[in-house]
Amino acid sequence: MCIKKNSFFVLETLREVIFSDEIILEYRMNKTDFSRRRKQPFGGMLLFMVNFLKKSLVIEIDSFVNFLNSKSNLTSVKKFTKSAFVQKRMKINPAVFKYLSQVIIKNTYIESNTTIKLFYGFRILSVDGSKLTLPNTEELKKEFGESKNQTDTGVVQARISVLYDVLNSLVLDSEMDKLKTCERTLALRHSIQWKKNDLIIYDRGYPSYDFKYEHINAGIDYLIRVKTSHSKIVQCFVDSGEKAIVTEIFPQEKHSFIGKNYNKNSPLKVRLVRVDLPSGEVEVLMTSLLDSEKYPTKIFKELYFMRWGIETFYDELKNKLKVGCFTGYSKISILQDFFCAIFISNLQSIIVNDLQEELNIKNHNTKLNYKINSNLSYGFLKNRILELLTKEASLENIFNELQNLFIQNTIPIRPNRNNKRNVGRYRNRIKPLVLKNQKDAL
Incomplete structure (x- = not known):
């Protein structure tokens, strides 16, 4: 039994x-x-x-x-x-x-389930987008769009995005849309599954003032990798050689403020963390976790590395579950x-x-x-x-x-x-x- x-x-x-x-x-x-x-x-x-x-x-x-x-x-x-x-x-x-996935999710994240893994009390989530190649039909080309390669051959593709629990290997939400849809737009659609004590990890394609503001406004913490050339503040931080600082960032002057609850003088407090890789490369992480005593600098290298779980998921989705082997040619079947x-x-x-x-x-x-x-x-x-x-x-x-x-x-x-x-x-x-x-x- x-x-x-x-x-x-x-x-x-x-x-x-x-x-x-x-x-x-x-x-x-x-x-x-x-x-x-x-x-x-x-x-x-x-x-x-x-x-x-x-x-x-x-x-x-x-x-x-x-x-x-x-x-x-x-x-x-x-x-x-x-x-x-x-x-x-x-x-x-x-x-x-x-809906069936949500049945799994709602009946898994319950108090009696002691197998759920957390990190510093957080549910560690990650979001990443990818492209999915579709059957080459006129219907799907009009519905999702196409990309061109060096030979100018059109490839019908869709943009997909998932909100993934990297410690428990569960997809909390998934989206498929037109290829031209911005990854940040799809990422914010996942907000219907955000919950208190979530920490979401993003790669370099996501940082923007508005994106971070949406998280802070919803009470959701984030960790985002940014380029060393992301802004003057980031560049000065890298040049300083410091391991971590708490600073303020503001929207860019050219930013549109129509319909926004902030203006060009609205600050956001962020913490910048420097991670030195064995190769000599410097990574800069931007986070809403400002308390250095509660969240010491040394944890962030390990924390950001957890994002690798979503890359592993995409490998399974495409190469083991073979999601690209579609059983039909209509939008519904895709x-x-x-x-x-x-x-x-x-x-x-x-x-x-x-x-x-x-x-x-x-x-x-x-x-x-x-x-x-x-x-x-x-x-x-x-x-x-x-x-x-x-x-x-x-x-x-x-x-x-x-x-x-x-x-x-x-x-x-x-x-x-x-x-x-x-x-x-x-x-x-x-x-x-x-x-x-x-x-x-x-």
């Missing part, structure tokens, strides 16, 4: 939600959609879509139907065609997967696939997070610490996710099986590894090197 951890109860809640009448009424595209009992009910379509659809839809449908019908404890499913699925999915609002991948990532994370105690026991007598192999864990979820989320299946059995598979397949954490970043490989459209031990699990 499995130990019922927080993720177990989250899965129980998801089972109820996915097959509820309320979710149909809220996330069908029209009032007449899913009003009659059909071969492909709303909940059944959601199950099919979360089952890592990376192969031909015809093959995935055949595998889905055969798997469910082979399990005596699951409701049998009649075979349906690719055309039937395409028609049905157009009746499902893509936001349903954002958004469904994107938000569905975020939901699957969160589902995997809550199961992995609950295994920390078992990992600690496993690491007790080993030279290196070990972690769950995320690539294999997604592979183990394939098909098993159907049993996890189907009400008829025994949740205890499949949950226990997954936990054992995750624990048995771990990889060592090798500290102080440093791979030199090759920025030019993407500028010249050179594909990154794929190591020989990297195999797809899906």
Whole structure:
């Protein structure tokens, strides 16, 4: 019998939600959609879509139907065609997967869940944007836009952004919009998920007076890396050789103040922190954490490095979950696939997070610490996710099986590894090197 951890109860809640009448009424595209009992009910379509659809839809449908019908404890499913699925999915609002992610989030950040990791009492979040290459169709080009490379070949792309808990590996919010949409605009849309005692880490593309003002006005702390040439104040700080100072910044003269609650004479207090890297490079961090006794200067190098978690997430999203392998060419199908991948990532994370105690026991007598192999864990979820989320299946059995598979397949954490970043490989459209031990699990 499995130990019922927080993720177990989250899965129980998801089972109820996915097959509820309320979710149909809220996330069908029209009032007449899913009003009659059909071969492909709303909940059944959601199950099919979360089952890592990376192969031909015809093959995935055949595998889905055969798997469910082979399990005596699951409701049998009649075979349906690719055309039937395409028609049905157009009746499902893509936001349903954002909602399912929120079910996970709301039932994870609770007082009784002792596995939640904090740093100095903060939930450490990070925001970063990225580009996602889409199928080259006229509809998607008009909807999202395109970028040009050196040969003037247009590539259809969308701008994506996530608000990510780097210590607990959870996406709190996600956005996809036109390529021309500013990353700061998308970042501020995530504010619906901001909470007291959040500390948000940003890279160099985000600093602006207005951006920092929005955080301070909402009572949210931030840590932003800025260029050494960001402003005269920053330049003077770097030249001074000091480790940290508290100073005031003001809006630029050319800044538009229309509709703003501040003017050119409105100061913002910030703390500048200098971080000297082994390479000799100087990094400057700007933060709202002004109290040097409560938040000593020495913690900021480690704190900013935590931002690397969001880079790891994007690697998993694109290279392990293969979010770019879309199952359709319409805007609805693109958004469904994107938000569905975020939901699957969160589902995997809550199961992995609950295994920390078992990992600690496993690491007790080993030279290196070990972690769950995320690539294999997604592979183990394939098909098993159907049993996890189907009400008829025994949740205890499949949950226990997954936990054992995750624990048995771990990889060592090798500290102080440093791979030199090759920025030019993407500028010249050179594909990154794929190591020989990297195999797809899906």
